[in-house]
Amino acid sequence: MNDFCHLHCHTQYSLLDGAARxxxxxxxxxxxxxxxxxxxxxxxxxxxxxxxxxxxxxxxxxxxxxxxxxxxxxxxxxxxxxxxxxxxxxxxxxxxxxxxxxxxxxxxxxxxxxxxxxxxxxxxxxxxxxxxxxxxxxxxxxxxxxxxxxxxxxxxxxxxxxxxxxxxxxxxxxxxxxxxxxxxxxxxxxxxxxxxxxxxxxxxxxxxxxxxxxxxxxxxxxxxxxxxxxxxxxxxxxxxxxxxxxxxxxxxxxxxxxxxxxxxxxxxxxxxCSFELPMGRLLMPHYPIPDEFDDDMDAYLRHLTLERARERYPEMPQEVVDRIDHELGIISEMGYAGYFLIVQDFTTAARKLGVSVGPG
Structure with missing residues (x-):
């Protein structure tokens, strides 16, 4: 093993300066x-x-x-x-x-x-x-x-x-x-x-x-x-x-x-320099939520979903409840609650500003 290593290297990401692939x-x-x-x-x-x-x-x-x-x-x-x-x-x-x-x-x-x-x-x-x-x-x-x-x-x-x-x-x-x-x-x-x-x-x-x-x-x-x-x-x-x-x-x-x-x-x-970069591990953002939900993003997402579902379905049919439970279950299992909370924050703010929001 060599008793020297390079600690000052520019790759192609030193844009228009580094030529080391x-x-x-x-x-x-x-x-x-x-x-x-x-x-x-x-x-x-x-x-x-x-x-x-x-x-x-x-x-x-x-x-x-x-x-x-x-x-x-x-x-x-x-x-x-x-x-x-x-x-x-x-x-x-x-x-x-x-x-x-x-x-x-x-x-x-x-x-x-x-x-x-x-x-x-x-x-x-x-x-x-x-x-x-x-x-x-x-x-x-x-x-x-x-x-x-x-x-x-x-x-x-x-x-x-x-x-x-x-x-x-x-x-x-x-x-x-x-x-x-x-x-x-x-x-x-x-x-x-x-x-x-x-x-x-x-x-x-x-x-x-x-x-x-x-x-x-x-x-x-x-x-x-x-x-x-x-x-x-x-x-x-x-x-x-x-x-x-x-x-x-x-x-x-x-x-x-x-x-x-x-x-x-x-x-x-x-x-x-012993740092190990956590490659291959899903790192989702943390969305700040009200204290009463005890930092539980899944619970807060469920609360928002049901709150807005009742606005659309005053007498919420069981079919809608089952669908919500199914989709929220998948989101929770995948650890995506933070992502959906952030996206809804964007879309809610956009609607309040009169900006059109499409599906997707």
Whole structure:
């Protein structure tokens, strides 16, 4: 079994940016005998069910995560397009629920060109999550590059205060000069603050030769001409799913002991992330009901059904009663009472507003 796993991976669900098909990504990780693999798509959790089932089938532990877009100020402020990247991984059920909540809030309250969160909501929803300093577009690395080491230190400490032992320094090396600058500072802070280091590759495609296809996706995303010399493009073809030996080679310029431990620490994080996604289990919504029904959705649905049936049938024939009992029995057996209560809420509100409601 490999002593390294990838914790920073973008699939095809990183829309017009990731060129790694989930099945190919998982198969390649299995070929390299990696014990685990993370999904960290940009700003969404769309690919989680497909990724989870594919990884499980291949015998790889799936780690559910997301690379959120984070703004330094209020996420409802739409005066600036400044945003950073922030990787979050779910350790457990609480972490997964917080990923879902953060994702929903980013679209409902924070959307401005991209779905965004801010530091306040991140702190409120940090339970059960692992966080890293992320890639060059992360809050900490960008603060180092744009504002200097001392200004970045306070940003680093803010994340450390929020996540504690679940905050990791993430180092990458894609032969980009800025990465060397950032890594030097981060490795010093790792020693000073006693924060564990992990090594990742910012995976956007599976094989090295897939770089050209991913470059085309970037053109589609940005609306740029492929031949435009000034368009956005990745610096090179190093953003692929590297083997453990290739990762060791990428870390050749740092202390060998630190480099080896940074690889091993990825497996330690994988061991932390033990959440099992409840696939194949019916999860119906819970509908809030009056207290007198003691949280019994079946009883409340029966009450509403009989109440409205009497409006239609003042002298309710036995045939109607039998039909109601039969259908409500099936609904109860299938666990669909919450669904029907929600749908009737929609249709009742629509009729009150004068909106036509058809059968179905």
């Amino acid at each position: 989930i099945n190919r990504l998982v198969d390649r990780a299995a070929e390299m005998e990696m014990p685990a693999l993370a999904i960290t798509d940009h700003g969404n959790l769309f690919g989680v069910p497909e990724f989870y089932t594919s990884a499980k089938k291949a015998g790889i532990r799936p780690i559910i995560g997301c690379e959120f877009y984070l703004v330094p100020e209020d996420m409802e402020d739409r005066s600036s397009r400044l945003r950073y990247h922030q990787v979050l991984l779910a350790k457990d059920e609480e972490g997964y629920q917080n990923l879902i909540k953060l994702s929903s809030l980013s679209y409902l309250d924070g959307y401005y060109y991209k779905p965004r969160i801010d530091m306040d909501v991140l702190a409120e929803r940090s339970g059960g999550l692992v966080a890293t300093t992320c890639c060059l577009q992360g809050h900490v690395p960008q603060s180092i590059l744009k504002h200097g080491e001392e200004a970045a230190r306070s940003v680093f400490e803010a994340y450390l205060d929020i996540f504690g032992d679940d905050f990791y320094i993430e180092i990458q090396n894609h032969d980009i000069p800025d990465q060397h600058t950032v890594n030097e500072v981060l490795l010093r802070w790792a020693k000073e603050y006693e924060v564990d280091v992990i090594a990742t590759n910012d995976v956007h495609y599976v094989e090295q030769e897939d770089a050209a296809a991913q470059d085309v996706l970037l053109c589609l995303q940005t609306g740029a001409d492929f031949d435009d010399p000034n368009r956005m493009r990745f610096e090179n073809d190093q953003f692929y799913l590297k083997s453990s030996s290739e990762m060791q080679q990428a870390l050749k310029n740092i202390d060998p002991t630190i480099g080896r431990q940074a690889l091993v620490n990825t497996v330690d994080i994988a061991d932390k």
